[in-house]
Amino acid sequence: MLINFNSQPKIPEKITKMRIEYKNSGIPTILDDSLNLLLLTLQIKKPKKILEIGTATGMSGISMLYTCPDAVLTTLEKDEESYFEAKKNFKESKIDDKITQYLGDAGEILNFLDGEFDFIFLDGPKARYIDYLPDIIRLLSKGGVLFADNVLFRGYIDGSKECPKSDRTILRNLRKFINTLTENNDFVTNVLNVGDGILISYKL
Ligand SMILES: C[S@@+](CC[C@H](N)C(=O)[O-])C[C@H]1O[C@@H](n2cnc3c(N)ncnc32)[C@H](O)[C@@H]1O
Incomplete structure (x- = not known):
């Protein structure tokens, strides 16, 4: 018997409902278990400056700022x-004054971002995680946390499912991303079998 030992995230019911509605209409948003872990990690870390790659409709962004009311969020999205x-949702949630939104390709935007972030939520295109890594390492402060979603990629990474040929580039790039971080002595990294796979990395 599978028992769910997790408590539910403390976010407004309205946001949970919106997230489910988006999910049901095919709009990507974080899975329940992954969101639970994301918010728990944030509650422990209490970051002040969060960077998100992959805004979508703002559901994770709103949840993160609700959990960390003292934080500000910079979030990147390519799809207009x-x-x-997301802009509308941030305004309706009355948190738009704490958010800097960028529209465009994350790879290009990351290049010109500066300053330091003490939490980075990586939830954009999986094939590009490895390309974003040098900028992520540069932008993450010492003691900062990188939280990357979907790193086990539907069970293809650990070989429990065979990856279709069309997805092999994503698979290769994700493996490279995980290996690069786990071999980097400036980071302590763990990959957890939660949702579609979560990588949590702490910068020493
Ligand atoms: C999994 S969704 C993000 C879900 C969101 N974080 C949430 O939990 O509500 C990934 C998002 O990344 C965006 N995306 C894809 N390629 C991108 C790129 N090159 N630059 C920026 N955003 C990109 C997609 O349009 C999509 O909205």
């Missing part, structure tokens, strides 16, 4: 419709 939907 999602960017404006």
Whole structure:
């Protein structure tokens, strides 16, 4: 028997409902178990400056700021419709004054971002995680946390499922991303079998 030992995230019911509605209409948003772990990690870390790669409609962004009311969020999104939907959701949640939104390719935006972030939530295109890594390492402060979603990629990474040929580049790039971080002595990294796979990395 599978028992769920997790408590539910402490976010407004309205946001949970919106997230489920988006999910049901095919709009990508974080899985329940992954969100639980994300918010728990944030509650422990209490970051002041969060960077998110992959805004979508703002559901994870709102949840993160609700959990960390003293934090500010910079969030990047390539899709114009999602960017404006998130803008509307941030305004309605009355947190738009704490958010800097960028519309465009994360790879390009990361290049010109500066300053330091003490928490980075990586939830964009999986094939590009490895390309973003040098900027992520540069932008993450010492003692900062990187939280990356979908790193076990539907069970393809650990070989429990065979990866279709069309997804092999993503698989290769994700493996490289995980290996690069786990071999980097400036980081302590763990990959957890939660949701679609979560990588948590702490910068020493
Ligand atoms: C999994 S969704 C993010 C879900 C969101 N974090 C949440 O939990 O509500 C990934 C998002 O990354 C965006 N994306 C894909 N490629 C991108 C790129 N090159 N630069 C920026 N965003 C990108 C997609 O449009 C999509 O909205």
